[in-house]
Amino acid sequence: MTITPYLFSAFLRCPTKSWLLATGEPPAGNAFADWVKSKNETYRTAALEKLRTNTSTGEISHAPTMEDLKATNSRLAVDMVAQAQLDSYLLESRLPAVERIPARGRGKPGQFMPVRFVFRNKLGKDEKLIAAFDALVLSKALGREVSLGKIIHGDETVAVTVKTSVLAGEVRKRVQEIAGLLSNTAAPDLVL
Numbered sequence: 001m002t003i004t005p006y007l008f009s010a011f012l013r014c015p016t017k018s019w020l021l022a023t024g025e026p027p028a029g030n031a032f033a034d035w036v037k038s039k040n041e042t043y044r045t046a047a048l049e050k051l052r053t054n055t056s057t058g059e060i061s062h063a064p065t066m067e068d069l070k071a072t073n074s075r076l077a078v079d080m081v082a083q084a085q086l087d088s089y090l091l092e093s094r095l096p097a098v099e100r101i102p103a104r105g106r107g108k109p110g111q112f113m114p115v116r117f118v119f120r121n122k123l124g125k126d127e128k129l130i131a132a133f134d135a136l137v138l139s140k141a142l143g144r145e146v147s148l149g150k151i152i153h154g155d156e157t158v159a160v161t162v163k164t165s166v167l168a169g170e171v172r173k174r175v176q177e178i179a180g181l182l183s184n185t186a187a188p189d190l191v192l
Contacts, residue, residue, distance in 0.1 A: 001182055002090045003175055008133050011178050012126045015188050022182050043119035047152050048078065048096055051115070066141050069112070075100050084140030086172070089179050093137040099150065113148045113161075114138050121154035128162050132171045135164035 001022070011018035027033075052060060061074040069077055077098040084091050097115035114134040118127050131149035139146040147165035152158070164171075181188060 044117040082141040091137045115150045118153040132164040132167035
């Protein structure tokens with residue numbers, strides 16, 4: 001069983017929806033949900049392009065592996081997939097961007113910060129938890145702590161730094177709840 005940000009996000013809103021998605025139930029055709037998904041994808045593309053233009057071409061790596069990410073000194077990695085094992089669960093996240101924060105002192109490794117894009121002007125706790133999920137997956141995949149995440153959002157493309165280390169316990173708890181939910185063969189009770 002693979003837990004992705006999409007499944008994690010669905011669980012935050014509705015455990016039943018998360019279970020239905022995980023079991024392959026086709027979506028019912030929600031026009032608003034389709035619009036939100038399309039709007040977010042368009043925003044992600046535009047904001048990522050803006051981030052790329054603010055970084056020199058030589059400092060960007062495209063779709064790097066974890067080994068490449070550790071080995072290069074690129075400031076920005078785009079379009080990468082991170083997978084990690086947490087207990088008996090496989091976590092996977094498609095990271096639109098990962099920024100490298102230079103080391104603060106000799107002999108210390110640089111830090112990595114996953115970047116997520118959200119078109120809404122106001123962020124809620126769910127967006128921060130999803131950023132923390134990305135950081136957890138990246139941390140496990142790299143084998144080092146990732147304590148920060150970034151969310152670029154809104155009409156003004158505002159960047160918010162999220163202390164993901166503070167939310168890591170809650171993310172782990174939710175991952176365990178999702179795993180427990182998905183281990184059942186029957187759908188959970190619908191709560192209205």
